[in-house]
Amino acid sequence: xxxxVHIIAVWKRIFWVSFTFRSKYIDExxxxxxxxxxxxxxxxxxxxxxxxREELTVHxxxxxxx
Numbered sequence: 913x914x915x916x917v918h919i920i921a922v923w924k925r926i927f928w929v930s931f932t933f934r935s936k937y938i939d940e941x942x943x944x945x946x947x948x949x950x951x952x953x954x955x956x957x958x959x960x961x962x963x964x965r966e967e968l969t970v971h972x973x974x975x976x977x978x
Contacts, residue, residue: 916960919950927968 923946947964 920960920964923964924967 944965
């Protein structure tokens with residue numbers, strides 16, 4: 913069973929790759945579609961999704977800084 917931190921780390925990597933190749937903003941609907949699928953399967957909770965969304969919608973210069 914993966915921990916929540918691990919799931920978020922994987923998401924960040926996926927979105928970082930997506931952001932790099934598309935070189936434009938990540939589609940927020942995609943974040944929520946994937947996130948809500950995870951929520952529906954019990955692999956994440958709403959608090960984690962909100963934190964992820966906030967992190968991914970910050971200014972691009974601050975995005976993925978760690």
